[in-house]
């Protein structure tokens with residue numbers, strides 16, 4: 001996935017800080033150990049000297065050299081053994097005096113075998129999504145804050161709007177609780193103010209807390225960002241499109257509020273289709289019905305949604321209006 005220069009720099013900075021922190025902590029541990037076991041300083045020196053001495057073997061005859069190297073080896077191993085005994089005396093683990101890097105693979109350098117280490121890749125991803133989240137005007141909601149009493153309780157053909165909402169709520173809660181990338185995609189349809197955004201953002205928040213990469217924004221903003229990127233008007237270098245297509249969960253809010261153009265039409269199909277092919281879930285909320293999606297966009301888009309998405313129909317009166325009436 002491509003990233004901006006800023007994201008790369010920030011990641012390197014964090015990795016450098018991790019390494020310094022690990023080394024400083026280790027230096028502190030060693031200083032403390034030296035004060036309780038002064039013998040350690042001499043043993044450590046012996047280890048270092050035995051390694052340095054080996055170079056002298058170059059000027060010796062082959063037999064002498066072998067004997068000399070063997071002596072140094074014994075010195076080194078003895079010093080190591082004595083250090084182990086000192087640690088045992090204090091019931092300390094064998095690796096107590098070693099640096100504990102947060103990533104043992106690259107020892108907090110960010111690189112392993114001349115390639116970006118997996119810890120580095122993970123960090124770049126997290127930073128990019130954090131940055132994208134900051135740019136989104138949408139704020140997370142909580143499942144706990146969802147109120148059912150705004151939904152009418154009177155039953156129409158056996159089911160009330162409130163009962164329906166309870167079903168939808170349970171679906172969404174379960175979706176978030178058991179989330180993994182094999183989850184289904186979801187299309188939330190219904191008029192404005194029925195809680196679609198609340199529930200989709202509650203899912204997004206929970207899924208992020210589980211450590212997945214989530215991108216959420218309004219359809220309008222997503223298309224604007226993609227368009228800027230496509231036509232070279234942003235410095236994101238394809239990074240945004242990669243996030244949209246490859247994140248673990250994509251939440252597109254309020255599809256249909258944007259101005260539909262050839263670009264948005266093609267971009268939407270590409271997003272839906274690519275993510276289905278990659279086996280990654282998407283949540284779309286829209287005031288439009290599937291029929292209206294077909295009319296506004298295209299049959300191939302509505303067909304992909306009908307075929308692959310779980311469809312949640314939100315019904316009732318605008319709860320935002322009910323809330324403000326209540327507040328009056």
Ligand SMILES: [Zn+2]
Nearest residue numbers: 103106117119
């Ligand atoms: Zn690493």
